[in-house]
Amino acid sequence: MVAGSVGMAWQGEGNAEAPDDTAARALLRQAGLRATRQRMALVDLLFGCGGRHVSVEGLHRELLGLGAPGSISCVYNSLRRFSEVGLVRRVPVYGATSYFDTKLDHHHHFYAEDEDHLMDVPMNAIALDDLPPPPLGYELVSVDVVVRVRRERSAKPVRPSFRSGEGAS
Numbered sequence: 001m002v003a004g005s006v007g008m009a010w011q012g013e014g015n016a017e018a019p020d021d022t023a024a025r026a027l028l029r030q031a032g033l034r035a036t037r038q039r040m041a042l043v044d045l046l047f048g049c050g051g052r053h054v055s056v057e058g059l060h061r062e063l064l065g066l067g068a069p070g071s072i073s074c075v076y077n078s079l080r081r082f083s084e085v086g087l088v089r090r091v092p093v094y095g096a097t098s099y100f101d102t103k104l105d106h107h108h109h110f111y112a113e114d115e116d117h118l119m120d121v122p123m124n125a126i127a128l129d130d131l132p133p134p135p136l137g138y139e140l141v142s143v144d145v146v147v148r149v150r151r152e153r154s155a156k157p158v159r160p161s162f163r164s165g166e167g168a169s
């Protein structure tokens with residue numbers, strides 16, 4: 001996948017804190033988008049510091065915080081275009097919010113409903129070996145699991161982390 005390898009190349013480009021303009025421009029050119037100030041800032045936010053999950057609304061807020069101009073529909077269009085060329089992956093979460101993931105390998109997600117954010121489920125933690133055959137005339141494309149979670153009611157605030165065991169105390 002050509003687009004994916006560009007994303008990787010981005011992450012492998014030395015230890016620079018922020019990607020330089022040239023790389024951002026190259027990514028935008030690849031996506032067939034003009035390098036506007038907003039899109040450059042968008043690329044910076046998405047790929048500048050490792051993998052992340054973003055919603056259109058959240059990313060728009062971050063952009064405004066950086067003083068970058070632009071509408072929410074412009075953010076949405078850019079993200080949709082990025083996902084079409086394989087720079088980000090759209091995560092199907094039931095509801096009104098669209099989520100995009102900069103991690104391109106296929107993986108599943110926890111969705112914290114009350115906090116409205118996504119976390120990766122560790123690789124191979126979900127076994128999907130007993131799927132029904134697709135309906136006649138259809139073929140399987142992919143299975144994307146979203147495990148809905150919420151904070152335990154009595155829980156002390158802790159960093160979100162995956163716990164494989166239960167009852168250990």
Ligand SMILES: [Zn+2]
Pocket residue numbers: 053101103107108109119120
């Ligand atoms: Zn993810």
